[in-house]
Every structure is written in C-alpha cells, then in structure tokens.
Amino acid sequence: MRILVTGGLGTVGRGLVGELRSRGHAVVSLDLAHQPDEVGFTLKPDVTDPMYARCDVGQFRQLERVFQVMGPFEYVYHCAAEFGRWNGEDFYETLWQSNAIGTKNLIRLQERLGFRLVHFSSSEVYGDWPGIMVEPVMDEHEIKQLNDYAMTKWVNEMQIRNSALQFGTESVVVRLFNTYGPGEHYSPYRSVNCRFLYCALHGHPWTVFRGHSRTSTYLADTVRTVANISDNFKPGETYNIGGRDLHSIEELSELILQVTGADPALVEHRESEILTTRDKVVDVSKSVRDLDHRNSYSLEEGLRLTADWMRKVYGKA
Amino acid sequence: MRILVTGGLGTVGRGLVGELRSRGHAVVSLDLAHQPDEVGFTLKPDVTDPMYARCDVGQFRQLERVFQVMGPFEYVYHCAAEFGRWNGEDFYETLWQSNAIGTKNLIRLQERLGFRLVHFSSSEVYGDWPGIMVEPVMDEHEIKQLNDYAMTKWVNEMQIRNSALQFGTESVVVRLFNTYGPGEHYSPYRSVNCRFLYCALHGHPWTVFRGHSRTSTYLADTVRTVANISDNFKPGETYNIGGRDLHSIEELSELILQVTGADPALVEHRESEILTTRDKVVDVSKSVRDLDHRNSYSLEEGLRLTADWMRKVYGKA
Numbered sequence: 001m002r003i004l005v006t007g008g009l010g011t012v013g014r015g016l017v018g019e020l021r022s023r024g025h026a027v028v029s030l031d032l033a034h035q036p037d038e039v040g041f042t043l044k045p046d047v048t049d050p051m052y053a054r055c056d057v058g059q060f061r062q063l064e065r066v067f068q069v070m071g072p073f074e075y076v077y078h079c080a081a082e083f084g085r086w087n088g089e090d091f092y093e094t095l096w097q098s099n100a101i102g103t104k105n106l107i108r109l110q111e112r113l114g115f116r117l118v119h120f121s122s123s124e125v126y127g128d129w130p131g132i133m134v135e136p137v138m139d140e141h142e143i144k145q146l147n148d149y150a151m152t153k154w155v156n157e158m159q160i161r162n163s164a165l166q167f168g169t170e171s172v173v174v175r176l177f178n179t180y181g182p183g184e185h186y187s188p189y190r191s192v193n194c195r196f197l198y199c200a201l202h203g204h205p206w207t208v209f210r211g212h213s214r215t216s217t218y219l220a221d222t223v224r225t226v227a228n229i230s231d232n233f234k235p236g237e238t239y240n241i242g243g244r245d246l247h248s249i250e251e252l253s254e255l256i257l258q259v260t261g262a263d264p265a266l267v268e269h270r271e272s273e274i275l276t277t278r279d280k281v282v283d284v285s286k287s288v289r290d291l292d293h294r295n296s297y298s299l300e301e302g303l304r305l306t307a308d309w310m311r312k313v314y315g316k317a
Numbered sequence: 318m319r320i321l322v323t324g325g326l327g328t329v330g331r332g333l334v335g336e337l338r339s340r341g342h343a344v345v346s347l348d349l350a351h352q353p354d355e356v357g358f359t360l361k362p363d364v365t366d367p368m369y370a371r372c373d374v375g376q377f378r379q380l381e382r383v384f385q386v387m388g389p390f391e392y393v394y395h396c397a398a399e400f401g402r403w404n405g406e407d408f409y410e411t412l413w414q415s416n417a418i419g420t421k422n423l424i425r426l427q428e429r430l431g432f433r434l435v436h437f438s439s440s441e442v443y444g445d446w447p448g449i450m451v452e453p454v455m456d457e458h459e460i461k462q463l464n465d466y467a468m469t470k471w472v473n474e475m476q477i478r479n480s481a482l483q484f485g486t487e488s489v490v491v492r493l494f495n496t497y498g499p500g501e502h503y504s505p506y507r508s509v510n511c512r513f514l515y516c517a518l519h520g521h522p523w524t525v526f527r528g529h530s531r532t533s534t535y536l537a538d539t540v541r542t543v544a545n546i547s548d549n550f551k552p553g554e555t556y557n558i559g560g561r562d563l564h565s566i567e568e569l570s571e572l573i574l575q576v577t578g579a580d581p582a583l584v585e586h587r588e589s590e591i592l593t594t595r596d597k598v599v600d601v602s603k604s605v606r607d608l609d610h611r612n613s614y615s616l617e618e619g620l621r622l623t624a625d626w627m628r629k630v631y632g633k634a
Contacts (some may be wrong), residue, residue, distance in 0.1 A: 093377070096413050096421075097418070100417060103411065104410075104465065150332045151475060159465065162464065
C-alpha cells in the first residue's frame, strides 16, 4: 500500500516509517525540515524516487501539494503535532497552528480524497480523570483539560468525529501513553523518561515530583501496534496504546539511576505538580484485542536500550 | 475607569463601547480595520486623543503594543473573535488564530499586567445538551462540541480557568445567546435574525429549518448587562446572557414577515439541520441576580427596530 506519515521525523513518526517499510509498504513521510531524500517541487532532486516532502501541515497549500505530487495514499498516519504540555504553554501559537489548523487541513483533504486516517492523540485528553482510563470515559464524563496541549488533542478528536458524522470520513484515533525509546532526542520538553535518562548520562540534576504515577510504553511496541491498524481497520474506533505496569515517577527515577550508574545526589524530590494528572491508570484491553497490542519490554529493559542508544547519539559511550 | 474593548467594531463590541462611554469611562477599542480615530504607532495621527487602535489579537506583538501605548487598563472586554458556526467551518484557520491564539495572547498579557478580563463566550459551548442551559452544566456533563467555532469558545473558557488556577488571574465569562439588533451588519454568516430580516427587506428567499428553537436577546439589553459587570465583579463566574421567550425558527420567520411585509412565498421550509442544537432553553437567573439583566424588548419590538435600522443602512427606507 501507499501510505503517508506526517511528522515522519518525530520520535513516533520515524519509528512508524521504519516499521511500515519493513512490511513492504511504500511510505512517504513529511516534516518541517529539509532532508537529503526530499522531493523537489520546482527543482529536480538528485536522489531518485524521493519519499520525503518538506511540509508544514499548518499551511494548507503545502499539505495539498504533497497529496498532488506524491499521492494518492490509502492510509495517512497523522503524527505531526506540537508535543507536550509545557511545550504547548510556551509555544502556544505554534501548537494551535500545527495541531488544530493542521489537523483540520488534513481532514478537509480527507473529505475530498477519501483516504483512511489514523490520528495520534494523547493520554492527556483524559485530563483530571481519577479512575481507570478506558476509551469511553470521554463520552460519559466531563473532563477538565488541564493545558492547551491537551485541548488541541481533544479538539482533534472532535473535529474527526464531526467530519465522520457530516461527511462519512473513515478514521481511527490512537491515544498514546508516555511512549519512550531509542529515537527520542532530548529536549527539556520531551517525555519524563527521556529527560531523566539524558540528565543521568550528562550529570545534570533532575526533579522528581512525588505522588504521580504513569505507565511507560516502549516505542517499538507502540509502532508495531499502530502499524497493525490497517489489518483490522474499524472506522470510528479509538484505542489506548499504553504500557502494562504502573510505576511512580520515584520508581522510574530509581531505575534510571540503576541503569546509568548516575549519582543519586542528582535527584531532587518535590511535592505534587500543579495542573498535572496524578495517576494515569490505563486500560489497553481494546488495543490488545483488535490490534494485537503487546508490551514486549519491561521498563528496565526499555530504559537500558534507550540509555545505550543515547550514549551513542550524545557521544557518552 | 480606563477600559479596553477588543473587537470594538463588531456588533457587540461597538454597542458596548457606546454603553461604557455613556457611563463616563475612558474606552479604548481595537479591531482589524483602519479607522479615522486610530492611534499612529510611528506616525503622528491627525485626530487628537485617538481612542482606537488597529490590532489583530492573534498577533502578539500588535496586541502587546496596544497595552504599551494606550494602557494601562483596569478592565478588558474581549469581544474580538471569529463569529459563527459556518464561518468557523469555512474560515477555520482564521478562527483558530483569532480565537484560540488571540485569547491566549490576551491571557498571557493579563498574567503579566493584572487587568480584569470579561470574556465573551457563546451558547454554542452547550453543544448538544438537551436540557435547560444553566451555567454549571459544563462542569457536570460531557458536552459534544458540534463545530470548530464551539470548540474555540470552550477552549477559551478552559484557558481562562487554567490561568486563574495557575496564576490567580481574575476573569468573568459571559455566554451570549443569539444576540441581534441594530448594528449587526448582514453577511450570510450572521445570526438567523439578521439574515432573515435582510432577506425579507431585499426580496431574497430564505430557508427555515423545522424543529429548532431559540431565545433571542436584543443587543441593547446585552450590552447594558455586560457593562454592569464592573459594578459587581466576581472573579471566576460565568453568566448566561439570554432572552426571555423561547421561539421556534418558524415563529421568528413569521414575525419577520409581519414586521417587514415581505412576501411569504420567499420562505422555504426544510427538515432539521445536521450538527445544530435543536433547542436552546436558557436559564438567565444568575445574570438577573448578579448583573441586573433585563429583557426590555419583546421579539417583535426588537425585530421592528432592527428592520428600521437595516432599511436606513441598506437604503431601503
């Protein structure tokens, strides 16, 4: 099949492009940066058969052009988004432009072209929900979105549902829970796993907020499950893609000390963080059933592999 | 007091500027267009003491400059927004830029400068709620937002609440219900009252969807109530500002035929519209109690006055 992955240079997008290509699909990807294998729109590229396009999904003309020049596509995996809660607060113009306008741009093209959409949402849409995060929670309970990033992700789910109602578009939504692994390059806005590992390897101090718990999902597990969607595509469905074991942020930090051998004195403990979900207890039985979701790595294994990768990338081997 | 009204050239904004000035306040307004009484930022204006600034609230630099050059303000009435459901679907880039990013820009300035904010929300945030629309519905029930316009309005309310929680900003939200009256210039994206009146006066056919009911609020009543907020400012409160009498869209259309003497053959009836709330039954007891909200005009009176104004504006006298 011919498939488009938006945000193909991101942590999840890049992993997904690899997984889908390994299954024999013709995968085009797009992202904000120039790349050696990118298509030339008015110039002739040097690479034969380029499978990447530079494109800001928030700019309709650029997105439409990718479909005209590199389409048609049977599936579009929409990973392109501004990511993360504090990133969204600090770069909210970019957040709303890419996430709300960008996704609406893609939906408008879907209404015209009819491809199947797999949209990447986030566990953040569960907001302050105190119970087990099972997919229909959102249909039955009023959720307080705690930050603009969460709002954009919930807006996207509503935009997709309204388009399905009004125009019959076919989409599936996946809600990712704290995905981490090799391929996640550090910035202070990245996942807690990535940040603590990076700090541990570089001797930077890090802060652990007490009283929050999460599951972690190893990237290879996430992308395999998501790639399985085309084998059992059920329009209108939403899936949690999460890890098996609940761990506190304190436990995560302890494991990272073990795996990296970093100095425990680097860790500072603080009280619970404002506007942040305390516990995220996820039910993944639906993605296990429909998408053969499996968690193949323990947290310790996953952290070890990620630390190995990071040591190489950042020259700490 | 020194007050800023964003969207001061809009239907509600213009009415509010007049009301606040008649009460003796120093009112600065801003909007997208150039105006005779606008301030010059790098040039010297010809008018003495200009009280208008050209500004797109979606552009932080322009908004910040208004506060620097024309502030400080004790109150900001935030009327600037892309308005309306179909307008939001057809111009969604502008919608998200002005409403989500623009309001966040204003909140960031509020966190820095400490003014009190009165934010204009919409009855659209009640989505598909089938019961009486009383303010706390949103805190207790999951509401399906039916369109991007409604989403932006709900996003704004959450942005404001999160800022109050995190930074202690002081804001009041008003949810307007189908406000109409002299000052609402016609476009096909305006309120149903405005559209039908314009069509009736110009001999254009119009379509009445059966089975929807609304209240209508006469603009002069809305702006008086909203201007009262500074007399009894309760941070964190949300108020419905709506009309008294529920009427079907068929009844509204009949009244407009009476008031204008238009040909009944202009009216076409159709079945219920998709993704549109069927009935909006509003409870306004809270704004009556706290803000002395009054509905001083019957629907027929209000339509008559609006028709008189429209005849003058469009040369149909």
